[in-house]
Amino acid sequence: MQKEKVSFDELPQAVAYLTEKVEELSVMVSKLQPVQTPKERKPVEVDVACTILKKAKPTIYNLVRKGVLPAYKKGKKLYFYEDELLQWIETGRKATSQQTYDEMLASMQSGVRHKPKSLLNR
Numbered sequence: 581m582q583k584e585k586v587s588f589d590e591l592p593q594a595v596a597y598l599t600e601k602v603e604e605l606s607v608m609v610s611k612l613q614p615v616q617t618p619k620e621r622k623p624v625e626v627d628v629a630c631t632i633l634k635k636a637k638p639t640i641y642n643l644v645r646k647g648v649l650p651a652y653k654k655g656k657k658l659y660f661y662e663d664e665l666l667q668w669i670e671t672g673r674k675a676t677s678q679q680t681y682d683e684m685l686a687s688m689q690s691g692v693r694h695k696p697k698s699l700l701n702r
Contacts, residue, residue: 623652623659632665 586594624632629640643649644658650668652659 619663621661621663624662626658626660628662629658629660629665632662633669 626637626640630637633640635643640649641658644651650660650664652661
């Protein structure tokens with residue numbers, strides 16, 4: 581099946597050969613890739629959230645009350661998910677000086693107003 585040209589009569593055999601090779605390749609590729617097991621999400625309590633965020637308990641309670649920090653309440657207890665806390669930290673990233681300079685320049689340029697030319701000729 582390694583001919584350069586395949587005739588019309590040999591087409592079904594060529595397709596079967598290619599299908600087998602693709603299956604073999606997909607098996608080989610799947611063996612190379614590490615198996616990703618889904619991470620089990622377990623809720624953590626306030627003490628663990630304090631350790632992750634490096635904040636005091638009253639600060640955590642205050643952020644939850646304001647609706648800033650993602651939390652779940654069951655009965656009288658608050659629960660958090662570690663991945664949500666880490667994502668919350670990442671969203672609070674401060675802009676670099678170059679980003680703030682570009683934003684400031686864009687806002688200054690958008691706020692510039694020019695006088696109409698008809699007023700200048702009077």
